[in-house]
Amino acid sequence: MNWGRELKYSLVLFGLCLSAASAAQTDPLSSWNDGSVKQAIIEFVQTTTRPGSPQFIAPAERIVVFDNDGTLWAEQPIYFQLFFAMDRVKALAAQHPEWESQEPFASLLKGNLNAALAGGESAIAKIMMASHAGMTTEQFERIVKDWLTTAKHPRFKRPYTDLVYQPMLELLGYFRSNGFKTFIVSGGGIEFMRPWTQAVYGIPPEQVIGSSIKTKFEVHEGKPVLVRLPEVNFVDDKAGKPVGINSHIGRRPAAAFGNSDGDRQMLEWTQAGDGPRLMVLVHHDDATREWAYGAESKIGTFSDSLASAAKKQGWSVVSIKDDWKHVFAFEK
Amino acid sequence: MNWGRELKYSLVLFGLCLSAASAAQTDPLSSWNDGSVKQAIIEFVQTTTRPGSPQFIAPAERIVVFDNDGTLWAEQPIYFQLFFAMDRVKALAAQHPEWESQEPFASLLKGNLNAALAGGESAIAKIMMASHAGMTTEQFERIVKDWLTTAKHPRFKRPYTDLVYQPMLELLGYFRSNGFKTFIVSGGGIEFMRPWTQAVYGIPPEQVIGSSIKTKFEVHEGKPVLVRLPEVNFVDDKAGKPVGINSHIGRRPAAAFGNSDGDRQMLEWTQAGDGPRLMVLVHHDDATREWAYGAESKIGTFSDSLASAAKKQGWSVVSIKDDWKHVFAFEK
Numbered sequence: 182m183n184w185g186r187e188l189k190y191s192l193v194l195f196g197l198c199l200s201a202a203s204a205a206q207t208d209p210l211s212s213w214n215d216g217s218v219k220q221a222i223i224e225f226v227q228t229t230t231r232p233g234s235p236q237f238i239a240p241a242e243r244i245v246v247f248d249n250d251g252t253l254w255a256e257q258p259i260y261f262q263l264f265f266a267m268d269r270v271k272a273l274a275a276q277h278p279e280w281e282s283q284e285p286f287a288s289l290l291k292g293n294l295n296a297a298l299a300g301g302e303s304a305i306a307k308i309m310m311a312s313h314a315g316m317t318t319e320q321f322e323r324i325v326k327d328w329l330t331t332a333k334h335p336r337f338k339r340p341y342t343d344l345v346y347q348p349m350l351e352l353l354g355y356f357r358s359n360g361f362k363t364f365i366v367s368g369g370g371i372e373f374m375r376p377w378t379q380a381v382y383g384i385p386p387e388q389v390i391g392s393s394i395k396t397k398f399e400v401h402e403g404k405p406v407l408v409r410l411p412e413v414n415f416v417d418d419k420a421g422k423p424v425g426i427n428s429h430i431g432r433r434p435a436a437a438f439g440n441s442d443g444d445r446q447m448l449e450w451t452q453a454g455d456g457p458r459l460m461v462l463v464h465h466d467d468a469t470r471e472w473a474y475g476a477e478s479k480i481g482t483f484s485d486s487l488a489s490a491a492k493k494q495g496w497s498v499v500s501i502k503d504d505w506k507h508v509f510a511f512e513k
Numbered sequence: 514m515n516w517g518r519e520l521k522y523s524l525v526l527f528g529l530c531l532s533a534a535s536a537a538q539t540d541p542l543s544s545w546n547d548g549s550v551k552q553a554i555i556e557f558v559q560t561t562t563r564p565g566s567p568q569f570i571a572p573a574e575r576i577v578v579f580d581n582d583g584t585l586w587a588e589q590p591i592y593f594q595l596f597f598a599m600d601r602v603k604a605l606a607a608q609h610p611e612w613e614s615q616e617p618f619a620s621l622l623k624g625n626l627n628a629a630l631a632g633g634e635s636a637i638a639k640i641m642m643a644s645h646a647g648m649t650t651e652q653f654e655r656i657v658k659d660w661l662t663t664a665k666h667p668r669f670k671r672p673y674t675d676l677v678y679q680p681m682l683e684l685l686g687y688f689r690s691n692g693f694k695t696f697i698v699s700g701g702g703i704e705f706m707r708p709w710t711q712a713v714y715g716i717p718p719e720q721v722i723g724s725s726i727k728t729k730f731e732v733h734e735g736k737p738v739l740v741r742l743p744e745v746n747f748v749d750d751k752a753g754k755p756v757g758i759n760s761h762i763g764r765r766p767a768a769a770f771g772n773s774d775g776d777r778q779m780l781e782w783t784q785a786g787d788g789p790r791l792m793v794l795v796h797h798d799d800a801t802r803e804w805a806y807g808a809e810s811k812i813g814t815f816s817d818s819l820a821s822a823a824k825k826q827g828w829s830v831v832s833i834k835d836d837w838k839h840v841f842a843f844e845k
Binding site for chain 2: 430
């Protein structure tokens with residue numbers, strides 16, 4: 182046996198492995214296929230963070246906002262928060278015998294989702310208030326956390342938090358490693374997201390903006406609590422998104438990511454600032470790995486008018502089918 | 514001449530200067546006199562940040578909140594924002610001939626402040642809406658910045674931002690250098706504070722919570738703007754402070770600083786959390802260097818009930834007279 186040769190061979194192999202690892206490390210967006218969107222993102226980050234660049238953005242102004250449903254995680258066949266609300270209604274049904282004859286609860290408890298949601302916005306509002314109000318903020322946080330550990334998505338049979346988009350996780354990390362502060366700006370409930378955004382996205386609660394119901398400070402048996410009231414406080418959707426951004430962040434984002442008509446004003450507001458801006462829409466066109474939907478969809482509507490606006494205003498549009506090598510981490 | 518001796522002498526002097534500078538550096542709270550409050554603050558920071566300490570607070574949970582008026586800067590003879598509002602009314606009077614016969618504007622324009630404010634909350638609300646609404650958020654920011662460069666406090670004849678408390682500036686820096694995230698939680702206007710908190714306190718806009726009026730997304734001549742409406746959105750005072758903290762931060766502070774009845778619920782909410790907590794009230798008892806006021810004052814009321822609560826619940830109370838070596842930087 183030639184130990185010397187053996188050793189040399191091992192070292193070469195080891196070296197090859199190191200190079201491979203190092204090559205993988207050089208692409209922080211490895212789940213993105215090369216293409217115009219990936220290129221636009223990298224170019225934006227590089228030109229805005231290189232000292233001396235005419236496009237340089239000061240670290241404090243590096244604010245990037247992300248819609249959540251359909252942008253960071255999936256949203257089909259219905260917003261995941263609605264699955265949560267329905268599970269809550271079922272769990273609370275024993276305390277509400279009147280629901281057996283009241284819509285939308287009656288249909289929902291019979292398992293007839295379509296009939297339950299036939300009442301539209303008003304039916305959804307009733308389900309939301311019945312399931313999201315009437316407890317303290319701490320109790321609600323616990324309920325959300327518990328639900329996430331047990332609930333499974335009907336198609337993928339996995340926890341909902343498995344349905345976050347791997348390319349977007351990489352993007353969040355890429356922005357942060359370049360000094361950007363990442364915020365969520367979602368139509369979803371602010372207190373539905375905050376219990377898990379740090380663990381799942383690396384985004385702390387103070388960087389999560391969403392819709393909310395009113396809360397009230399009370400003292401229960403000597404202990405101060407915040408009670409969640411069945412009353413809408415703020416709807417962080419459409420024209421509400423720039424309002425929410427202004428209220429919570431107080432400065433205009435440098436970049437914004439969305440996926441539907443609900444994000445249009447957020448992208449417009451972002452673009453209207455001086456200097457370099459990046460606006461990106463995720464388009465769901467991959468029925469095999471995820472879902473394909475657009476103008477006709479009630480959830481995550483991507484209207485023709487939004488598509489024209491994107492074209493006219495130079496926004497990048499992600500094709501999940503073409504731009505994403507992987508959609509979910511569990512695919513790999 | 515003995516150059517060698519001269520040089521030696523210079524080196525010794527230089528050394529002495531270095532030691533003096535270094536001694537000064539060892540006390541990050543040099544404008545605080547030694548005493549129980551300073552000691553409580555230092556002990557809290559040391560025990561919550563020392564790795565392995567049973568009181569250790571994880572960096573992400575190191576949230577400290579500060580009231581603004583009367584806690585970080587002065588608030589007499591009236592809240593400084595009210596001076597701003599009055600100056601705005603004067604500046605806008607030419608466009609509002611009707612104000613000559615309408616209260617509280619008529620009295621205010623005649624320079625009769627007491628008569629103008631005789632209408633109480635409702636008069637103040639009218640002045641606030643007339644002066645704070647009807648422009649875009651960007652225009653309002655510019656107006657606030659311009660005002661701060663020209664307006665002078667009536668007693669000190671200095672810009673209002675000179676009336677920030679030097680010991681509190683040191684405290685903000687001390688907390689931040691120990692990994693705490695500093696937030697303002699003020700009854701004052703959120704958009705009145707944000708244009709200057711970074712420069713004056715080192716607190717970025719996204720860490721400023723305050724009262725607000727509603728804003729509306731509109732497109733003016735093709736440009737998206739947020740218009741400020743004459744309608745109250747949120748009052749960040751008293752029981753509103755825990756609500757504002759929950760809405761903006763989404764976690765409970767580890768420490769809270771206030772100075773009046775308006776801060777009581779914020780301190781109670783802070784204290785109700787698990788683990789180590791620090792609650793501090795600033796008491797204004799120095800008429801010579803600042804002001805002396807308490808239970809009887811309309812601005813910054815420090816009621817007997819608040820004093821009892823502080824005693825009973827173990828909150829620290831700063832005596833400006835005894836605890837602060839300097840009140841304002843310009844004194845030194």
